[in-house]
Amino acid sequence: MKNAIVLIVLAVVLAGLVALPWVAPYFYIFLGTEVLILGLFAASFNLVFGYSGMLSFGHAAFYGIGAYATALILLHLEWPFLACLVVAMGAGALLALVIGFLSVRLDEVYFAMLTLAFGMMVFAVAHQWRSVTNGSDGIAGFMLGDFAPGIDWSLGDPAVYYHVVLGVVVVAAAVLYLICRSSFGLILRAIRQNPERVSFCGLDVRRYRLAAFTVAGAFAGLSGALMAPFLRVASPEMLHWSMSAEPVLMSILGGTGYFLGPFFGAAVFVLLESWITGFTDAWMLVLGVMLALMVMFFRRGVLGTLLDWVQGNHD
Amino acid sequence: MTDTTTTNESGPVLQIRDLSRRFGGVAAVSGIDLDVAPRETVAIIGPNGAGKTTLYNMVSGRLKPTTGTLTFEGRDITGLAPHRISRLGVSRSFQINNIFTEMTVRENVEVALTALHGWGKRWFNVATRAKPLQDEADTLLERLSLSELAHKRAGTISYGDKRLLEIAVVLATRPRLVLLDEPTAGMTPQETKRVTALIKSLAESGDYTFLITEHDMDVVFGVADRILVMHRGEALVVGTPAEVRDHPEVRRAYLGEEDEEDAEETAS
Numbered sequence: 001m002k003n004a005i006v007l008i009v010l011a012v013v014l015a016g017l018v019a020l021p022w023v024a025p026y027f028y029i030f031l032g033t034e035v036l037i038l039g040l041f042a043a044s045f046n047l048v049f050g051y052s053g054m055l056s057f058g059h060a061a062f063y064g065i066g067a068y069a070t071a072l073i074l075l076h077l078e079w080p081f082l083a084c085l086v087v088a089m090g091a092g093a094l095l096a097l098v099i100g101f102l103s104v105r106l107d108e109v110y111f112a113m114l115t116l117a118f119g120m121m122v123f124a125v126a127h128q129w130r131s132v133t134n135g136s137d138g139i140a141g142f143m144l145g146d147f148a149p150g151i152d153w154s155l156g157d158p159a160v161y162y163h164v165v166l167g168v169v170v171v172a173a174a175v176l177y178l179i180c181r182s183s184f185g186l187i188l189r190a191i192r193q194n195p196e197r198v199s200f201c202g203l204d205v206r207r208y209r210l211a212a213f214t215v216a217g218a219f220a221g222l223s224g225a226l227m228a229p230f231l232r233v234a235s236p237e238m239l240h241w242s243m244s245a246e247p248v249l250m251s252i253l254g255g256t257g258y259f260l261g262p263f264f265g266a267a268v269f270v271l272l273e274s275w276i277t278g279f280t281d282a283w284m285l286v287l288g289v290m291l292a293l294m295v296m297f298f299r300r301g302v303l304g305t306l307l308d309w310v311q312g313n314h315d
Numbered sequence: 316m317t318d319t320t321t322t323n324e325s326g327p328v329l330q331i332r333d334l335s336r337r338f339g340g341v342a343a344v345s346g347i348d349l350d351v352a353p354r355e356t357v358a359i360i361g362p363n364g365a366g367k368t369t370l371y372n373m374v375s376g377r378l379k380p381t382t383g384t385l386t387f388e389g390r391d392i393t394g395l396a397p398h399r400i401s402r403l404g405v406s407r408s409f410q411i412n413n414i415f416t417e418m419t420v421r422e423n424v425e426v427a428l429t430a431l432h433g434w435g436k437r438w439f440n441v442a443t444r445a446k447p448l449q450d451e452a453d454t455l456l457e458r459l460s461l462s463e464l465a466h467k468r469a470g471t472i473s474y475g476d477k478r479l480l481e482i483a484v485v486l487a488t489r490p491r492l493v494l495l496d497e498p499t500a501g502m503t504p505q506e507t508k509r510v511t512a513l514i515k516s517l518a519e520s521g522d523y524t525f526l527i528t529e530h531d532m533d534v535v536f537g538v539a540d541r542i543l544v545m546h547r548g549e550a551l552v553v554g555t556p557a558e559v560r561d562h563p564e565v566r567r568a569y570l571g572e573e574d575e576e577d578a579e580e581t582a583s
Contacts, residue, residue, distance in 0.1 A: 183429045183448075190426040193415045200375065200413075202401035202430040202488050 017166055021159040031274055033162045035267045036169045037226045042262030043176055044219035045247035050256030051180060052212045053192030055112045057244050058119030062092040062217040064239030066224025071234035074142035082148040085225050092221020093214050100213035104206050116241060123239040138235030165226050172222055177259055188212050252294060255301025264303040328353050328492050328524045334383035336369050343369040345548045356518045356525040358535045361545035367528040371494055375407040376400040406490035410497045412477045416470030420461060420480055423469050424452040427487035459483050475506035495527045499534055514538050
């Protein structure tokens with residue numbers, strides 16, 4: 001019964017998302033694209049944060065490397081977009097494997113600081129290595145060609161690109177969801193609650209943490225790969241430490257205890273930003289107040305609080 | 316794997332040799348020797364600060380010994396990481412409940428079972444739908460009479476049930492050597508009886524070798540084949556319950572206060 005309701009709600013939301021370009025103002029196609037991409041970015045982060053209990057402050061590194069990989073491939077090799085997505089995932093995973101290998105041995109604030117430090121190093125590389133990354137200007141002027149060899153969907157059309165993003169994000173989210181529901185996901189949740197007990201059960205906690213970090217890096221790379229063509233540039237800002245804060249805020253805003261929480265948080269974040277900046281410059285102040293309220297009174301996030309409220313009404 | 320177990324079938328399951336651990340200048344455990352035979356239940360007793368938990372921490376890999384060796388089924392396990400020792404077949408419980416409070420009772424057991432079945436094979440199985448894993452968890456919960464609580468959040472069940480769940484998690488890793496750290500601590504007399512009976516039945520099943528620390532002397536003398544008495548980090552006596560009960564030094568150092576009536580009876 002409960003599962004049926006969840007499925008129906010999901011189907012309605014999905015149908016709404018598919019229909020969006022035909023029913024909403026043109027402007028919302030861009031907002032929708034941004035929400036989906038940042039939602040995937042935040043969801044990949046939440047695998048590390050909400051599920052495994054590690055607060056990473058360097059998640060933008062994987063998002064950024066995905067964006068740069070895509071921009072570079074489109075600019076120099078002109079491969080189909082699908083190939084860019086695959087390479088970006090691999091690049092994100094590889095970078096996460098290296099950074100994770102050096103970071104997961106530390107806990108709590110030390111882990112956060114180390115990931116922040118590595119994130120800054122990656123930013124510095126993108127910023128300084130001008131011959132490859134074009135410095136602070138970033139890589140622009142690349143063109144989207146076919147989606148896959150022989151499949152030309154005219155990706156330059158914002159509505160088409162929105163639908164491609166929607167498709168990729170839905171598939172990626174489904175895979176992430178299965179990972180979270182798997183035995184592997186169960187162990188991650190156990191590690192968040194009590195890492196020592198997990199190791200006394202015979203599991204190598206570090207290895208699980210590293211695996212989660214790497215998988216998260218792959219999906220962050222994918223979200224970066226979707227973002228670069230949308231922004232038409234891969235710039236160092238995408239690697240900046242403030243970009244690493246965004247998935248943290250979105251996850252907390254939406255609810256870290258729910259798989260869809262980060263997507264929800266991304267939607268609230270992007271939509272509110274666009275509405276509020278329409279009549280005041282104080283967007284950051286409003287966001288700050290909201291976050292403070294969330295952390296103080298609504299720990300379960302917007303989605304969690306909504307679900308509690310809906311369930312409360314049924315009882 | 317197989318040959319170590321078969322060749323050591325008759326030898327001791329656990330061999331502790333000259334085991335010591337110092338914290339700064341203080342010797343928490345010094346020069347402990349102990350052989351634990353297969354299917355034996357050895358209780359470790361001693362006043363608080365005698366070094367029982369430190370000894371456990373070394374056997375289970377939480378602490379590295381300062382000197383000495385630990386051999387499990389003929390294999391040197393001195394200083395190995397906890398997850399390696401656990402995977403070889405040594406599992407421990409904790410004095411303070413150490414379970415996954417936000418998960419259901421069954422999920423707690425499933426975590427340990429997932430560990431048992433290897434991280435490669437069942438990695439991407441959807442845990443809540445892996446039927447064999449669930450069945451195994453249910454069987455174990457039934458054995459500990461926790462079936463009714465399977466879908467309750469572990470943090471919400473009673474203290475005694477949490478202690479039992481702690482034992483369930485320990486058993487789920489299918490250990491051959493089980494270390495129980497004060498399994499009845501803080502329990503009501505009824506709960507203590509339930510746990511004592513459980514340990515006895517598990518010991519009689521012949522599947523496990525037990526090492527138990529316990530403050531409740533009724534439990535100790537009820538389940539132990541042999542008792543190691545520790546005092547200030549050293550082994551005072553090792554022997555059968557009867558030997559330990561009658562040992563003059565033990566009476567003075569440890570049992571003295573608790574068994575004063577018995578002592579007077581014997582003296583008179």
